[in-house]
Amino acid sequence: MIEFKNVDFAYESDSLVLENINLKINDGEFVFIVGSSGAGKSSIFKLLRREEVATKGEVIVGGYNLSRLSNKDIPTYRRTLGVVFQDFRLIKSMTVYENVAFALRVTNVSSRDIRRRVPYILGLVGLGPKAKKYPDQISGGEQQRVSLARALVNNPALIIADEPTGNIDPALAFDIMHLLFEINRAGTTVLVVTHDMKLVDKFGGRVITIENGKVESDVVKESKL
Amino acid sequence: MRGGTFRYLSKQGLSSLSKNKLMTFASIGVLSACLFLISAALLLSVNLNSIIRYVEEQNEIVIFLDDLSEEKLAEADNQIRAIEGLNSVTFVSKADALKEQAAELGDAILEGLQDDNPLPDSYRIKISAYTDLALTVSSLEAIEGVIQVNAPSNLAETLASIRQTVLIISISVVTALILVTMVVIANTIKLTVFARKLEINIMKQVGARNNFIRFPFMIEGGTLGFLAAVVSIIFSLSAYQAILALTAKESASWMSAVYNNLIPLADLWWIIVIINITIGVITGVISTIASVKKHLKV
Numbered sequence: 001m002i003e004f005k006n007v008d009f010a011y012e013s014d015s016l017v018l019e020n021i022n023l024k025i026n027d028g029e030f031v032f033i034v035g036s037s038g039a040g041k042s043s044i045f046k047l048l049r050r051e052e053v054a055t056k057g058e059v060i061v062g063g064y065n066l067s068r069l070s071n072k073d074i075p076t077y078r079r080t081l082g083v084v085f086q087d088f089r090l091i092k093s094m095t096v097y098e099n100v101a102f103a104l105r106v107t108n109v110s111s112r113d114i115r116r117r118v119p120y121i122l123g124l125v126g127l128g129p130k131a132k133k134y135p136d137q138i139s140g141g142e143q144q145r146v147s148l149a150r151a152l153v154n155n156p157a158l159i160i161a162d163e164p165t166g167n168i169d170p171a172l173a174f175d176i177m178h179l180l181f182e183i184n185r186a187g188t189t190v191l192v193v194t195h196d197m198k199l200v201d202k203f204g205g206r207v208i209t210i211e212n213g214k215v216e217s218d219v220v221k222e223s224k225l
Numbered sequence: 226m227r228g229g230t231f232r233y234l235s236k237q238g239l240s241s242l243s244k245n246k247l248m249t250f251a252s253i254g255v256l257s258a259c260l261f262l263i264s265a266a267l268l269l270s271v272n273l274n275s276i277i278r279y280v281e282e283q284n285e286i287v288i289f290l291d292d293l294s295e296e297k298l299a300e301a302d303n304q305i306r307a308i309e310g311l312n313s314v315t316f317v318s319k320a321d322a323l324k325e326q327a328a329e330l331g332d333a334i335l336e337g338l339q340d341d342n343p344l345p346d347s348y349r350i351k352i353s354a355y356t357d358l359a360l361t362v363s364s365l366e367a368i369e370g371v372i373q374v375n376a377p378s379n380l381a382e383t384l385a386s387i388r389q390t391v392l393i394i395s396i397s398v399v400t401a402l403i404l405v406t407m408v409v410i411a412n413t414i415k416l417t418v419f420a421r422k423l424e425i426n427i428m429k430q431v432g433a434r435n436n437f438i439r440f441p442f443m444i445e446g447g448t449l450g451f452l453a454a455v456v457s458i459i460f461s462l463s464a465y466q467a468i469l470a471l472t473a474k475e476s477a478s479w480m481s482a483v484y485n486n487l488i489p490l491a492d493l494w495w496i497i498v499i500i501n502i503t504i505g506v507i508t509g510v511i512s513t514i515a516s517v518k519k520h521l522k523v
Contacts, residue, residue, distance in 0.1 A: 105230065106428045106437055106438075
């Protein structure tokens with residue numbers, strides 16, 4: 001599903017941020033990517049979203065070779081992903097419902113399908129009763145659930161989450177993580193970039209550690225739940 | 226694009242105009258002023274052209290002929306009429322010329338000249354394009370029997386240079402104002418693009434195509450241009466109508482000559498409507514594309 005082959009990455013003429021990364025993540029896996037600040041985790045996230053292109057090597061996701069992907073094909077590729085951001089990235093002038101529906105509208109989904117799918121997904125993340133609220137009227141944890149609902153609504157085969165619990169309370173962070181595991185159990189591959197080792201230790205699973213732009217370890221930890 | 230999506234995007238573009246009312250009004254104000262000046266430059270240019278054409282028509286080439294036999298005269302007549310670009314050719318026989326002189330100076334002065342008329346046969350010629358005057362004069366001079374060609378060469382040159390100057394100034398003014406129009410629209414759209422930066426970023430992340438993202442902004446820019454064009458059309462046609470009414474009242478003879486050669490509103494209102502709407506909408510859409518471009522590189 002996801003493959004990094006001898007990947008180097010640098011921002012323009014700067015020194016290498018990622019060096020000789022080799023990774024393989026299979027369909028249906030739940031993977032944590034951890035590491036300290038500046039280790040290169042976010043660069044991996046950017047490469048996966050095709051916001052940046054590898055300086056050397058190949059990144060292959062769901063059959064798309066991102067190093068060779070033309071600008072024209074980027075939107076088609078991104079529609080196969082669900083992305084969750086640390087800062088939620090919700091549009092404040094839109095209700096919870098509209099924020100989720102928005103992801104379908106931009107991909108030209110019919111109004112009938114939007115009316116059918118959005119309430120279903122909001123129910124799935126437990127936000128059905130808050131559909132008409134605006135982002136400022138709900139908690140941080142709920143905002144992240146909206147962001148998760150938006151990532152899920154296109155029924156993606158892969159969800160990548162960049163520090164999804166970074167801006168919310170520890171109790172709510174557990175809920176979000178739990179939700180991501182539920183989504184994974186339903187068959188979706190989930191990749192979580194985080195520096196929250198407490199959560200990683202609690203949930204366990206495959207943990208890839210990045211330090212100084214290199215893969216330091218790739219191990220499977222046991223769950224303490 | 227689905228009908229529902231088209232309606233959604235159009236609504237987004239139009240709602241942005243009503244959300245930023247103050248900016249919308251300010252932009253329409255500046256834009257309509259630019260479009261009004263463009264209309265004024267065009268109206269001035271077409272009317273000056275019409276007046277210059279009138280002045281040109283008042284002047285004619287006069288050629289004088291030698292004493293020619295009837296055959297030679299017929300031959301010269303054929304050759305003159307065969308020259309291209311002549312609007313009218315009037316033959317004035319020596320007898321007619323004498324009658325004209327008598328009418329102007331009084332019969333007594335010309336008494337006795339009937340039997341020995343010193344005036345030559347002549348032609349009075351009006352041409353369609355004064356830019357071709359030199360060529361026409363040399364063609365006339367080459368005809369056998371033509372002894373003199375009197376042509377208003379200096380006037381032709383002056384009129385040609387006035388016409389060219391008016392054309393250059395009009396094109397420069399219109400180009401400069403179109404650029405100003407584009408900058409004004411681009412700046413207005415930039416503000417709304419900036420306000421919706423996050424929205425654009427999210428659209429890109431969930432796989433929206435660039436045209437989808439641009440569309441509401443293009444609707445916004447095009448609508449701004451259209452509304453400004455409507456304001457400009459109302460003001461420019463009303464002002465033109467007022468000028469026509471004012472010159473019509475003027476009794477001075479030169480003023481009535483000007484008035485008679487101003488183009489009536491009925492003949493050019495549609496040009497002003499088409500030009501304003503075309504420039505307004507097209508510059509609105511083009512400058513929008515430029516404003517959004519930067520934010521699409523995600």
